[in-house]
Amino acid sequence: MDKRLGSLAEAVSPIGDGATVMIGGFGGSGAPIELIHALIDKGPKNLTVINNNAGNGHVGIAAMIEQGLVAKMICSFPRSSDPRVFNEKYLAGEIELELVPQGTLAERIRAGGAGIPAFxxxxxxxxxxxxxxxxxxxxxxxxVQERWLKADFALIKAELGDQMGNLTYRMAARNFNPIMAMAGAHTVAQVGTLVPLGGIEPEQVITPGIFVDAVVEVSDAKQEEVLNREGAVYP
Amino acid sequence: MSETLEKHKLSNAQIAWRAAQDIEDGAYVNLGIGFPEMVAKFQPENRQAVFHTENGVLGFGKAPKEGEEDWDLINAGKKAITLNPGAAFFHHADSFSMIRGGHLDVAILGAFQVAQNGDLANWSTGKGVPAVGGAMDLVNGAKRVCVLTDHVTKNGEPKLVDRCTMPLTGVGCVTRVYSSLAVIDVEGGRFVLREKVAGLSVDDLRAVTGGELATDGEVIDIAVPDL
Known part of the structure; x- marks a missing residue:
């Protein structure tokens, strides 16, 4: 078993028009920026994106929206220090919003991954x-009865990963990543360091590899907050 | 009347200070983004509360110095934080299980309106892009749901009302209000005055409070330091 992929382009290649994509992170913390930017390069349309927020500045999810990939956002808090990209599309009626309370969003995702259709x-x-x-x-x-939330794909960010897809997370960058890994039919993790099998102590594994389909190493990953402070724009 | 209110009203820091005095040693506490965050710095000595933030941290401490931020270590307001000894990380579903499962002792939030039956409106003005975050979870999950607020709006309208006219965050959820003029419990479908600023009478307060402002035993003057 070897879930390692050689490139970000290969990692996002199965994601086509109309797909539902969960994207990990809370604000910039734990956001898989490099996977998101690779997806922008591929350019699928009419995506439904599930994330706590709706992008900040002109990188990451904001760049996906700005480049016209996203038809609908499912999120709890489409506000940020620079929410202009989402706001303009939303107020112009060019993007749909399903607003979900944050804990309900997390539990709907967890339920999706756990096979519980409603709660x-x-x-x-x-x-x-x-x-x-x-x-x-x-x-x-x-x-209130709420339904599970599942996705065709989950794009997540982890700190360490191995070829079986076992993952650890760095500090509060964990947030939605472990539950989205469970709820995605095809979960792709970008990891800061790929370690040999046994490189993660079994007791330290946070997401067991059964929830992960592909792992790609991004050793110099950027932080969304840092990119925004630099005024970065993608592409 | 409005000049009198201005003269007697507590500053935001004083409201936060007063709320902090009610947080017991060992309490698990979630503070809303903005004004409620001030409560943390007025924690009484010899008491240790553990602060929870929705994005998966228990036991965070002060903000780091500028330039020492680690943007993987933030709070629900996306601000950089530091950790106290004994801190823990967890994922989002566990974080809201702490809230929804009744494990959190106190949630402190801001408000647009609080009704005498405990209904809270604090998330939407009905205009622009709606955003809710974790407010609806917090008000239904924490054992005590406390509101920090000015007693009246900028136009002098009561924020403590008979019935909320703005979109609700939760039904019958608020247990105590720390306003700029009073400490008020929500009990049995009415506001019960516990403490008031010195210099205003109970009738003065009733004049700027919607709904029923009852008394139940002694009403004491709020004792707060100059802040």
Whole structure:
């Protein structure tokens, strides 16, 4: 078994028009910028993108939106220090938004990866974000039924990886990455360092390789926050 | 009246200070982005609260010095943080399990409006690009949901109201309000006044509060340092 790929282009090559793509990260922390930029180079259209945010500045997901790849965002907080790219498209009616409370988003993704088609949560009960959704009462409290969220692809960022797809994460860059790895039908991880088998202690593995389909090493990965502070624009 | 309010009202730092006094040793606490973040710096000595942030950190500390940021180590406001001894990282579903599972003792948030039945509106003005983040999860999950707010809007309208007219964040969720004029509990479908700024009467407060402002026992004057 060897899930290593030689290039970012190869890693994103299966992603075609109309695909649903989960992209890890919270803001710039844990965002797989190099995979995203490789996807922009390939240029599929009408993508549905699932992420906590909707891009910042002119790199990463913001660049995907700016370059016209994205038809719909599913996210909790489409706001950032520079949200102009998403805002302009949204206010012009050129991009669809499904706004999901952050914990519901995380749990829908987890449920997708765990094979649980629906669950009940108190979050959003009685608010406009629960309109049209089934509700139920359990032990005197009201809950909203939410559906799982799955994706054709998940693009994630990890710190260490091996050829079986076992992964570790760096600090708070973990965030959505492990659960998106579970919910993607085809999960691609960019890793800071590819280590030989046994290079990650089994007790330290955070995402077991069963959830990962491809691993590509990006040893000099850029941080979205740093790129934005430099005023970077992609492409 | 408005001049009187201006004269007596607490600063944001004083409101945050007052809220911090109610956080017990060992509490797990989530502070909303912006104004509520100030609560952390007024933690009383000899008490240790553990601060939670939605993106997967328990036990974070002060902001790093400029130039020493590590952008993989941020809070929910995307600001750089540092770690205290005993900190932990976890993924997003675990982070919200802490919230939704009832493990978090206190959530402190800002507000546009709070209703006397505990309804909270704090996420949407109904205009522009909507964004919700973790607010709806926090208000339904934390054991205590506290609001820090000015008592009235910039135009002098009550922010504590009979019924919220703005889009709701949660239903019947707020337990205590720390306003610029008072400390108020939400109990049994009404506001119950616990503390007020010296210099204003209960009737003065009722004049700037929507809904029913009840008293239940002694109302004391808020004691806060100059901040």
């Amino acid at each position: 009940y949560t108190p979050t959003a009960y009685g608010t406009e974000l629960a309109e049209g959704k089934p509700t139920a009462e359990f032990d005197g409290k009201h809950y």
